[in-house]
Amino acid sequence: MAHGGLKYNFARLNIAEKLITVNVLVFILDGLSLALLGNSVSEWFQLPKDFMEFFGQPWSIVTYSFFHAGLGHIFWNMIMLYFAGRIFLNLFDNQRFINVYFLGVIVGGLIFLLSYNVFPTLLNTNTALIGASAGVTAVLIFICAYIPNQEVRIIFFNVKLWYVGVFFVLVDLIQIAYGGNVGGRLAHLGGALLGYIYARQLLNGNDIGSGFTKFREAAVQLLKTKEKKGPLKTVYKKNATKGKSSADYDKQAHQRKIDAILDKISKSGYESLSKDEKDFLFKAGKEN
Missing domain, CATH: 1.20.1540.10 (Rhomboid-like)
Structure with missing residues (x-):
């Protein structure tokens, strides 16, 4: 425990x-x-x-x-x-x-x-x-x-x-x-x-x-390919992917909102954000 x-x-x-x-x-x-x-x-x-x-x-x-x-x-x-x-x-x-x-x-x-x-x-x-x-x-x-x-x-x-x-x-x-x-x-x-x-x-x-980032992802992928995967593991992975489609969509929408706020910061500075936008960024940072 x-x-x-x-x-x-x-x-x-x-x-x-x-x-x-x-x-x-x-x-x-x-x-x-x-x-x-x-x-x-x-x-x-x-x-x-x-x-x-x-x-x-x-x-x-x-x-x-x-x-x-x-x-x-x-x-x-x-x-x-x-x-x-x-x-x-x-x-x-x-x-x-x-x-x-x-x-x-x-x-x-x-x-x-x-x-x-x-x-x-x-x-x-x-x-x-x-x-x-x-x-x-x-x-x-x-x-x-x-x-x-x-x-x-x-x-x-x-x-x-x-x-x-x-x-x-x-x-x-x-x-x-x-x-x-x-x-x-x-x-x-x-x-x-x-x-x-x-x-x-x-x-x-x-x-x-x-x-x-690409280098790190390639290194991780290389390590994963060395692991032997049985047929059952492949089936479960496919099922999991189907179940996550809605969650993936929500995650993409969440990231788009973050990107829009960051774009606003790059153009007008952090001070231009509204209180809601600052709160959203703060919460998003804690989730990562």
């Missing part, structure tokens, strides 16, 4: 909350491996600085984002991911969130790799890259660029999102100037660049993450 309850509760989380949960679990397990075995498993998943090492573990261009250097590192990353994710998922679905987050992770990792091999003496304090910061920054800068004039509450006063975005980019630039974690900061800026370009292109009607 406990296992089933955990699985049910996990399924109810939105994609940002699921990522937070996975990051926290990885952090705990990595800490346990260090305490019990005296060795961290992160070295198999962190992004190495050297291209030849990277070619030996290419999965690290994504997996590095699930490991963190300490409690403060993961705490601030997950706090930012939670709040940025809430705003993002009020506007878009899980799939677009995955695109922005993981493309930010990948671009940030590539910037780190390239920088280390172009400026090796500048970045000699880093040995490998870990942390979700590039993906988190991509999500944050995406919403700051997509709805820049939307205000958010910061302690006692309201601030426009574009001010928030500029602040975090400036912090990274200042840290680079003073030599603080240069490789990591450059990865942050890579994620920020991806988030900004993605948002501005989307406002122009161009989804630069569509290719990444």
Whole structure:
């Protein structure tokens, strides 16, 4: 029952909350491996600085984002991911969130790799890259660029999102100037660049993450085709499809309404929405 309850509760989380949960679990397990075995498993998943090492573990261009250097590192990353994710998922679905987050992770990792091999003496304090910061920054800068004039509450006063975005980019630039974690900061800026370009292109009607979506769908389909399916399973699948025709129609109508509201935002800004439209977007974000 406990296992089933955990699985049910996990399924109810939105994609940002699921990522937070996975990051926290990885952090705990990595800490346990260090305490019990005296060795961290992160070295198999962190992004190495050297291209030849990277070619030996290419999965690290994504997996590095699930490991963190300490409690403060993961705490601030997950706090930012939670709040940025809430705003993002009020506007878009899980799939677009995955695109922005993981493309930010990948671009940030590539910037780190390239920088280390172009400026090796500048970045000699880093040995490998870990942390979700590039993906988190991509999500944050995406919403700051997509709805820049939307205000958010910061302690006692309201601030426009574009001010928030500029602040975090400036912090990274200042840290680079003073030599603080240069490789990591450059990865942050890579994620920020991806988030900004993605948002501005989307406002122009161009989804630069569509290719990444197709790649992920193809990978999932490839895994499914490897599973053996008996004749009974095929019959049940056909019956299920017939039963869902009405639900599919409702889902398409629901998505058309979301698309119309997002189109209105892109033309006139978030402030042009009526209260009903804002409420609808908020509820739609919670359902995803």
